[in-house]
Amino acid sequence: MRKMKYIEERFFRVLMFLSTCLIVLVLFLIVFSVLYKGLPALSWEMISQVPKGGFYFGKEGGILNAIVGSLYLSVGATFLAFVIGLPVALFMNVYLVKHKKLLNTIRFFLDLLWGVPSIVYGAFGFAIMLFFGLRTSLLAGIITVSLFIIPIIIRGMDEVFKSVPRGLLESSLSLGSTRSETSYRVFFKQGIAGVITALLLSFGRAIGDAASILFTTGFTDHMPSGLSQPVATLPLSIFFQLSSPIPEVQDRAYASAAVLVFIVLIISLLSRMFSNVYHKNKIQF
Amino acid sequence: MKQILKVRQLGLDRYLKAKLHAGWMMACLVLVMLLPFILGVGLLLKSEMLIRDHSLLDLIFSKEWKPLSGEFGFYPFIVSSLWVTAAALLIAGPVCLLTAIHLTQYAKKYVLRIMHPVIDILAGIPSVIYGVWGILVIVPWISNYLGPFFGKTTSGYTILAGAIVLAIMIIPFILNILIEIFRNVPDELSEASLALGATRWQTIKFVLLKKSTPGIISTFGLGISRAFGETIAVLMVVGNVAIVPDGLFQPGYPLPALIANNYGEMLSIPSYDSALMFAALILFVVVIVFNLFARALIIRTDKHN
Incomplete structure (x- = not known):
């Protein structure tokens, strides 16, 4: 009977160890299986050409349009979200820093928004699009995706500015600078590495999400030519072409998947780097 | 002045x-x-x-989905969503709990240093990639091994496939919060328990888990709301047949997949458009409710302490 508790502990320790291994294993399995299919399909022709003869039926051509389209869309959306998000994050931490209750409410709303599924943003974006008489286009996609990443970007920057020491705020104000000057010249400069991390993470979200752009960007065989034109993107290039019965078309989907995985891995690496820079240079009070 | x-x-x-x-x-x-x-x-x-x-009850409990003749019963889709979400949580929940305990209580520092990037990358992988992986690995596995093992013949595009893919997608999300919760349990409590002669595992069972039960429940609540709205990955592996599923080896058709599959075609029929927006509204409400519930629980226990 006394032995039981040790056996139990043994048992659960093995189980815990296994489940930790399982998570690592699954990550490798995902990356491996996608690259295993994607790397053979990846060639210079694949990433330097647009699909020929229709993206669903044409056997020739590559995915350049989707790569460029995805970059345009994500850069545009991240920029728009940044323009709206940065002031909010600064406002919360420089102007409202004394109002704890209000701050908690704001953070609660942001977390709520963060939890809303991207398909809901997609449907909503589509409704807005119809309301303003827009067609499926790069612009509609940028607006929808930026709505979707605004809470992520704000919460990311909020965490950064929250960790800027209070003393810095007080000394800046006591030296006679206005709150807006303190925001941009002290807080923003202090947290720049952290802000870049937040930007990268939202960029990663933006480039990978398919549900929010399914109805808003459309899809095309051509290179993106303007804000009001439909645009091809990597996630949708995977989603649409994978269901094709033609192996050459499926290869384009696998190649897109490999490119997307590379982009996500690079973003993860970069954001880790910037986050380390931020923590190293943080002022301690 | x-x-x-x-x-x-x-x-x-x-x-x-x-x-x-x-x-x-x-x-x-x-x-x-x-x-x-x-x-x-x-x-x-x-x-x-x-x-x-239509009356609200009719919409939610009717099984007839015939958009062309104006019949919109969301029951099959809601049930599919519930199946997929519940199964995903049943898989992800224990794995996350065990891993979080291991990482915070037993593991050496370097394990955490390895696990942090792993969790981050898992969280960052786009859902469409999870979908591709599901089609490449999970679907054939279910159709060739798991299905026959239980004596079922399936194409592999089943509720179970959706649940497995979904479980892996919500693992980083749940795990991150759980680790945070376990870290915040004061060390003094565990030390007191250990000093009284309890083993490490007894301490975990009776002190750590007990202390963080509300946190764990609300984390699972957040996990459910995250899983409920996940679209592309689930849509790619779940089969998308509008019937009421009655088992894990049946195809399903969750709400987000319904919206994603039919948008664009529905514009010709105004009430169809409206029905899909209603599906989005259901998702929105469910997610908000679960979020509110989870946060309320956290706030209440914070006050209690």
């Missing part, structure tokens, strides 16, 4: 700049705060046509 003083103090240029910046910041904040309401009201207005013509 006060303004004039300020202008004198700062100079007109700086004063205006400060005012301008503050105004812009305030405007952005108000815009973002209004966003959830705009979302809710927008979806409600768009689905108003459907709600006006």
Whole structure:
């Protein structure tokens, strides 16, 4: 009977160890299986050409349009979200820093928004699009995706500015600078590495999400030519072409998947780097 | 009077700049705060046509889905969503709990240093990639091994496939919060328990887990709301057949997949458009409710302590 508790502990320790291994294993399995299919399909022709003869039926051509389209869309959306998000994050931490209750409410709303599924943003974006008489286009996609990443970007920057020491705020104000000057010249400069991390993470979200752009960007065989034109993107290039019965078309989907995985891995690496820079240079009070 | 003083103090240029910046910041904040309401009201207005013509109970409990003749029963889709979400949580929940305990209580420092990037990358992988992986690995596995093992013949595109893929997608999300919760349990409590002669595992069972039960429940609540709205990955592996599923080896058709598959085609029929917006509204409401419930629980226990 006394032995039981040790056996139990043994048992659960093995189980815990296994489940930790399982998570690592699954990550490798995902990356491996996608690259295993994607790397053979990846060639210079694949990433330097647009699909020929229709993206669903044409056997020739590559995915350049989707790569460029995805970059345009994500850069545009991240920029728009940044323009709206940065002031909010600064406002919360420089102007409202004394109002704890209000701050908690704001953070609660942001977390709520963060939890809303991207398909809901997609449907909503589509409704807005119809309301303003827009067609499926790069612009509609940028607006929808930026709505979707605004809470992520704000919460990311909020965490950064929250960790800027209070003393810095007080000394800046006591030296006679206005709150807006303190925001941009002290807080923003202090947290720049952290802000870049937040930007990268939202960029990663933006480039990978398919549900929010399914109805808003459309899809095309051509290179993106303007804000009001439909645009091809990597996630949708995977989603649409994978269901094709033609192996050459499926290869384009696998190649897109490999490119997307590379982009996500690079973003993860970069954001880790910037986050380390931020923590190293943080002022301690 | 006060303004004039300020202008004198700062100079007109700086004063205006400060005012301008503050105004812009305030405007952005108000815009973002209004966003959830705009979302809710927008979806409600768009689905108003459907709600006006049909009773709410009818919509939710009717099994007939014939958009062309104006019959919209969401029951199969809601049940599919529930199946997939529940199964995903049943898989992800124990794995996350065990891993979180291992990482916070037993593991050496370097294991955590390895696990952090692993969790981050898992969280960052786009859902469409999970979908590709599901089609490449999970679906054939179910169809060739797991199905026959249980004596079922399936194509592999089943509720179970959706649940497995979904479970892996929500693992990083749940795991991150759980680790945070276990870290916040004061060390003194565990030390007291250990000092009284309890083993490490008994301490975990009776002190750590007991202390963080509300946190764990609310984390699972957040996990459910995350899983409920996940679209592309599930859509790619779940089969998309509009029947009421009665087992894990059946194909299903969750709500997000319904929206994603039919948008674009529905524009010709106005009530169809409205029905899909209603599906989005259901998702929105469910997610908000689960979020509210989870946060309320956290806030209540915080006050209690």
